[in-house]
Amino acid sequence: MAETPTEPARSPLRSSAAPPSGAPTGGALERALSAEHAAVYAYGVIGGKTSGALLKRATAGFDAHRAHRDQLRTLITRRGGTPAEPGPTYLLPFEVRGPADAVRLALLVEQRVTTAYLELAADRDPALRRIAALAAQECATRAYGWQPKLGPFPGMDREEAGVDVTVPTAGSESPPADSSGTADPGTADPAGTPGQEAQPESSAPDGQ
Amino acid sequence: MTRRALLGSAAAAGLAAAGCSSAPTKPAAPASPDPQTVLLTSLIAGKEHLVSLYERAAAALPGRAAALEPFRQRHAAHLQALRALLPAGSGTGTFPASPAPPNAPASASPSAPPSVSPSESPSAVSVGELRDAERRAASARPAQMATASPALSQLLASIGACEAVHVVALGRVRG
Numbered sequence: 373m374a375e376t377p378t379e380p381a382r383s384p385l386r387s388s389a390a391p392p393s394g395a396p397t398g399g400a401l402e403r404a405l406s407a408e409h410a411a412v413y414a415y416g417v418i419g420g421k422t423s424g425a426l427l428k429r430a431t432a433g434f435d436a437h438r439a440h441r442d443q444l445r446t447l448i449t450r451r452g453g454t455p456a457e458p459g460p461t462y463l464l465p466f467e468v469r470g471p472a473d474a475v476r477l478a479l480l481v482e483q484r485v486t487t488a489y490l491e492l493a494a495d496r497d498p499a500l501r502r503i504a505a506l507a508a509q510e511c512a513t514r515a516y517g518w519q520p521k522l523g524p525f526p527g528m529d530r531e532e533a534g535v536d537v538t539v540p541t542a543g544s545e546s547p548p549a550d551s552s553g554t555a556d557p558g559t560a561d562p563a564g565t566p567g568q569e570a571q572p573e574s575s576a577p578d579g580q
Numbered sequence: 581m582t583r584r585a586l587l588g589s590a591a592a593a594g595l596a597a598a599g600c601s602s603a604p605t606k607p608a609a610p611a612s613p614d615p616q617t618v619l620l621t622s623l624i625a626g627k628e629h630l631v632s633l634y635e636r637a638a639a640a641l642p643g644r645a646a647a648l649e650p651f652r653q654r655h656a657a658h659l660q661a662l663r664a665l666l667p668a669g670s671g672t673g674t675f676p677a678s679p680a681p682p683n684a685p686a687s688a689s690p691s692a693p694p695s696v697s698p699s700e701s702p703s704a705v706s707v708g709e710l711r712d713a714e715r716r717a718a719s720a721r722p723a724q725m726a727t728a729s730p731a732l733s734q735l736l737a738s739i740g741a742c743e744a745v746h747v748v749a750l751g752r753v754r755g
Contacts, residue, residue, distance in 0.1 A: 486741060493737035494730035502722040505737045509718060509744035516745045520752070522650075524657035526741040528734075 400492040401448055401500065402456060404507075407488035408441035409458040414481045417464065421474040433478065433514055437485070440507055447500070475518050482515035486527035616729055620666050623724065623736070626717065627659045633705050633713055640704030647753045648710075651746055658739045665732055711750040718743035 415434035422430050445455040468477055489511065492504035512526035634652035638645035721740030725733040 486738075490734050490737050493725060494734045496730075498726035501725045501733055501737070505722040505725055505740055508737050508741045509721075512741035512745050513748055516748055520749065522654070522742065522745050522749065524654035524742055525661070525735075525738045526745065528738050 400488075400495050401444060401451070402453070404485075404488045404492045404504070405441065405444040405448060405455055407485045408437050408444055409456070410462055411437040411481045411485050412441055413458060413462045414464070414477055417468050418474040418478050418481075421468050422471050426471055426474065429517060430474070430478070433482075436510065436514065440510075443503070447503070478518045479515055482511045482518070483527065486511040486515070490527040614667065615727065616732065617667060619724070619728060620662060620732065624659065624662050624666075626720075627655060627662060630713060630717060631655045631659060633710060636703075637705040637707065637710055641707070644707065644753060648707075651710075651750070654742055654746075658742070661735055661739075665729075665735070707750055707753055711747055714743045714746040714750065718747065 412434065415430055415437055419427060419430040419434060448455040464477065465480060466473065466476070468474055486508050489504040489508040493501050493508065495501055495504070508527055512522075515526070516522055631652060634648055634655065638648050638652070641648070718740045721736050721743070725736045728736060
């Protein structure tokens with residue numbers, strides 16, 4: 373159902389009020405919240421473009437992300453922080469015109485949030501690691517519900533899971549010129565987040 | 581926000597930590613084994629056991645072998661990633677692929693006999709048993725992450741996510 377990926381490596385769902393990147397240790401929690409804020413927004417869009425079983429799935433996803441958003445808010449507050457509010461607008465990576473786009477967006481959202489939780493999984497606090505691990509499992513499972521494809525390392529690119537991990541310098545966040553044609557200023561993502569379609573080749577549909 | 585930066589730095593931190601802890605002691609003297617290496621060795625044994633379960637299931641269920649193969653492959657990828665985190669010269673990274681050592685930790689799976697090879701035709705493994713094993717593996721990850729290096733913790737979170745999906749995906753194989 374998903375067509376050939378035409379979306380370039382742009383950062384979907386980046387809030388127009390994106391927090392500064394490269395924050396030290398505590399930042400993972402804030403970035404997870406930011407991802408959940410974006411997920412809640414996106415699932416609102418997804419719900420608006422689906423019906424029937426897909427809408428049911430979208431509603432469940434919306435509720436789940438909202439619950440996690442609140443959980444993260446509480447965690448940040450308990451640690452003396454101030455949880456960020458959702459951004460005033462979110463730039464979707466592509467226009468969601470119908471159910472197929474909605475499914476694509478849902479997959480992208482789940483991938484993004486999984487990645488945010490993997491980041492949190494490296495936190496020093498074992499309690500946060502646990503929360504992150506369980507949430508990542510939940511997101512990956514939800515993504516599989518949207519589309520039965522699975523790579524070995526949900527939330528990670530293949531090369532990131534292997535040995536040769538390149539470490540870009542901290543300042544590499546500055547968006548390069550958008551090479552994609554459709555210019556959305558500020559959405560170029562040097563991390564090059566591929567869509568679900570770009571999973572390793574072992575991600576063929578299972579269980580058919 | 582760049583995952584590569586993040587995972588990379590975490591990996592570097594983990595490797596650096598492993599390097600620091602093993603450097604001062606002589607490599608030949610296993611007086612106090614690096615806890616990360618101990619943890620990794622146990623995780624590798626558990627993963628090897630999962631791979632072997634899939635091999636046994638495929639042998640017992642030829643009709644499902646093709647459907648089970650992607651699952652086995654993903655576990656094999658996990659195994660490779662875990663082995664890659666073993667510090668060089670730890671001596672534990674070179675053991676053979678399939679049979680788990682007889683002294684595999686209890687966390688691997690107490691119910692399964694250790695050190696089986698497919699030729700010994702051990703008890704057949706059903707898809708339901710694979711599912712249970714995946715469920716146990718996924719739910720054990722958070723506790724394993726508690727003492728892991730940041731890089732290993734991240735890897736385990738991702739592996740656990742894969743295993744959690746396997747629980748669902750195996751339901752389709754079964755049906």
